[in-house]
Amino acid sequence: MAIQTTDVEGSIFDATQLLGLHVTEQKGNEVYLAAGAVHHELVYIESETNGIHSIGLLAKDGDALRTIRRRVEDENLRIISEGPECSGIEDGFSFVGPEGWIFEVFIDMQPAEPGRLSFGPDRYGHINFHPRDVRGMMEFLQRTLDFRLSDIIGDDYAYFMRCSPDHHGIALIQGQGTFHHHAWQAQSIVDLGKLGDRLNRVGRELIWGPVRHGAGHNVAAYYVETSGAVVELYTDLEQIYDENRPPVKWSGEENWWNMWSSYRPESFRDFGIPPVTNRH
Structure with a gap:
């Protein structure tokens, strides 16, 4: 999930101190967080509004990514990015789905060091x-x-x-x-x-x-x-x-x-x- 938030510090507090995620990267107005040893499972983007930036979906491999890309074209859905929008991803694309929901389909997320051993989800x-x-x-x-x-x-x-x-x-x-x-x-x-x-x-x-x-x-x-x-x-x-x-x-x-x-x-x-x- 990528979420736009008007209070990025408050969002980071919630994710790290309440839920138990760890920050993997901060880049510009973007903060990447994860539970496991991957680059990110949640992204907060500092913004003037609160809302869903995009829904991320991991494709099985490059062939699956290309198949989905063809299906999106067949649906006449608008492609808004021909490459990854988020850091830490090898390849992917983003499109506007039904009712304005933006989906990012990607493959090959880079690994990351696991967070501190304390509490948090798997x-x-x-x-x-x-x-x-x-x-x-x-x-x-x-x-x-x-x-x-x-x-x-x-x-x-x-x-x-x-x-x-x-x-x-x-x-x-x-x-x-x-x-x-x-x-x-x-x-x-x-x-x-x-x-x-x-x-x-x-x-x-x-x-x-x-x-x-x-x-x-x-x-x-x-x-x-x-x-x-x-x-x-x-x-x-x-x-x-x-x-x-x-x-x-x-x-x-x-x-x-x-x-x-x-x-x-x-x-x-x-x-x-x-x-x-x-x-x-």
């Missing part, structure tokens, strides 16, 4: 955003980027989609065209409790959780970062190794959001930030 996990045309976005991700359906919620209400054994790499919920959260994998539910303690010490709080989701089965906790986006720390996400597994279907009335309770904060989906459009 790796970046997935994103959740709320397109206006949720079915159209789902079909675009299937058609152009080879995402597969894991769970379907209601009648065109939500789709959980995967591109690896993880139950979902992208979750889509019908909404107002905003990005909701970026999610990070922890080793155990104990890490979620420690996150709550760190938030409490600086006068902040979880906005929901820990909960056990039905769709994906992960245990998760959420807080709001400085940019206005939500951050999820989770563990125990379902793994799907059968590429032909049919999607699990939930009715709109079923409790797919929390297997431990029917409670869900009414304000939970009100958080989030929009895509930043017309960058070029």
Whole structure:
């Protein structure tokens, strides 16, 4: 994820002191952070607005990158960069997808020294955003980027989609065209409790959780970062190794959001930030 933020120092504090990422590079108005030994999994860009700069997707290899490039052309989508926009990437391109969301598809990210051994997630996990045309976005991700359906919620209400054994790499919920959260994998539910303690010490709080989701089965906790986006720390996400597994279907009335309770904060989906459009 690349996120534009009006308070880059506050965003760095949240990512390093609350979530537990480490800074790998600072370049101009860009700050690169990671959980593991890669150049970056999250980028903050100092800006006059808070919003999503781009969604990064790792292609399998050069052939896959070229295939996606051809599909993007066939969709008549606007290419905004013929090369990598972010530091630490060998090759890639960026384009404007449905509803103005900018995607950067890349290969060969350079490794980096792992951060200090203290606390933090194992790796970046997935994103959740709320397109206006949720079915159209789902079909675009299937058609152009080879995402597969894991769970379907209601009648065109939500789709959980995967591109690896993880139950979902992208979750889509019908909404107002905003990005909701970026999610990070922890080793155990104990890490979620420690996150709550760190938030409490600086006068902040979880906005929901820990909960056990039905769709994906992960245990998760959420807080709001400085940019206005939500951050999820989770563990125990379902793994799907059968590429032909049919999607699990939930009715709109079923409790797919929390297997431990029917409670869900009414304000939970009100958080989030929009895509930043017309960058070029």
